Amino acid sequence: MQKSKNNSNLIWFRNDLRTIDNAVLHESQKNGNPLIAVYCFNPLHFTIDKFGFNKTEKFRAKFLIESVRDLKRQLNNLNIDLLVFHQEPEAVFPELCKTYNVNSIFIQTEWTSEEIEVEHAVKSKLDSINWHKIYNQFLYHPEDLNFEITHTPQVFTNFRKQLEKHVAIRPELQPKTYPESNRITNITKIPTLEDLGFDDFETHPHSAFPFKGGETEANKRLEDYFFNTKKLGFYKKTRNGLVGTDYSSKFSPWLANGCISAKTIYWQVKKFEKEFFKNQSTYWLIFELIWRDYFKYVSLRYGNQIFKLEGILQKDYDWSSNQTQIQNWINGETESEFVNANMIELKETGWMSNRGRQNVASYFAKALELDWRIGAAYFESLLIDYDVHSNYGNWMYVAGVGNDPRDRKFNVELQAERYDANRKFRSLWLQPTLF
Structure with missing residues (x-):
């Protein structure tokens, strides 16, 4: 890697693996400084969590690899190199900033605990770097809200009505192409599934999500x-x-x-x-x-508070952590065929429909009265579309400790009759698998 003589900007990609309408990329390009991009496959994301699950299972890992691979291609078209590491960011950034004379780092604003801890770990290893944190994952930009974030309505309908006819959606942002001189010598490699600790696998033939990342x-x-x-x-x-x-x-x-x-x-x-x-x-x-x-x-x-047992409502229920019941739920061996079919689909594909998620989560928290955070952690591990805010928000909601004032419980048998009347879904996943 050659040393840069000019001050450079560095964009640290995390959950913003795109070039079109990427506010972080847009900001990092404004002053015209040389720009390098970095992505770290943080080993922390591939450890075992406190409930015994892989934090990131093979389905999410494969989709992530595909997404980073495509990001590298898209940035390449803009003459920006993506440096990819399979290391903790705090181990990588000091040398990078020195080598490329980085004086500004641009990142998407995150606010949940793990992301903040990693940021702090990196900042503690760097001196005199300008950090630029940019909101980049919203439909309605936080600066455009017509209420304070601390006054976010407790009920979704009120939130929606306050925004949808009164706050404009910002236009889409387009990236700029750099001259060829922005290129650097890039010898980094994107890790394989095997590098991350998984065997390669084929997508299940019955998967409702057979698509690739990127x-x-x-x-x-x-x-x-x-x-x-x-x-x-x-x-x-x-x-x-x-x-x-x-x-x-x-x-x-x-x-x-x-x-x-x-x-x-x-x-x-x-x-x-x-x-x-x-x-x-x-x-x-x-x-x-x-x-x-x-x-x-x-x-x-x-x-x-979204990660705590009592949730944002701080309600005190008597939760269980019965291992037999948890394993039966995970393996699709409960008393409900509808729950079982959905859980087997998740285990085999890393995907589950929204209707399925509502039912299996409600069954876990309301019928079995199990600690909802365990169910949320299992979803975090398996779901290709795991998103920290939606995952924990939805789990709190169905567990009765979140934003649902009615504290509802799904009748999974009635739901099965309504949404799987012909038993097509249950037949698909409950038959002996030949895959």
Whole structure:
């Protein structure tokens, strides 16, 4: 690696693995300084958590590798090199900053505990660096809100109504291409699944999410779901489906890894409405993006309270941690066929429908009365679209310690009759697997 003579900017990628509509990239390019990009596969993310699960299982790991690989290609087209390390960021950054004469680091603003701890570890090893933290994962930008974050409404409907007709969505940002002179000698390698401790594997033939990670794949899916098939126009009718690739948009894994932004999806919905038609379904996709924002604002308001047993409502229930019941739930061996089918799908594919998630989480927390944080940690491990705010927000919600004032309990048998009347889903996952 050659030493840089000029002051350089460094963009540290985390859950923002894209070039289009990336506010961090946009800010890092403003002053025209040489720019390098860094991604670290932090070994911390591949350790065992306090409940005994891999923090990141093979499904998330594979999607992440694909996403970083594509990011490297996209940045390459802009003459920006992505340096990739399989090390703790605090071990990598001091030497990098010295070698490339970095005086400014640009990162997406994060606020949950693990991300903040890693940031602090890096900052403690660096002197005289300017840090630029930029909000980059919202539909409604925090600076545009018409209320204080500390006054984020306790009920989603109030949050939505305060925003959707009163606050504008910012335009999409486009990256700039650098001259060839911005290139550096880059000998770093993206780790393989084996490097991260997993055997390679094929996607399950019945997976409802057979897609790959990365910005290119995210935009391909959007083009297909919106403009080629116009499935967007039926989204509200099909979104509670259980089988197949097209019952829902499937954007969540790309959103969770930042391969596409909520704003990009929003503006593409608006384009669809202008070119074709506007209906309840086109609105409902935006409605779901607002839900995603809501859980981010809830976690911004309440901080680490979202990880605590009593949740943001600080309600005291008598939770169990019965290992037999937990394992039966994980292995799809409960008394409910509907729960079992969903849990087997998750175990085999790293994916589960929204309808399935609501049911299995409610069954775990309300029927079995198990410590909901264990269920949330299992989801964190397995789900390709794991997003800290949505995961813990939804689990608190169904466990009765979050944003649901009604404290509901799902009747999983009635739900099965309603959403799997022909037993197609249960038959798919409860038959002896040949895979």
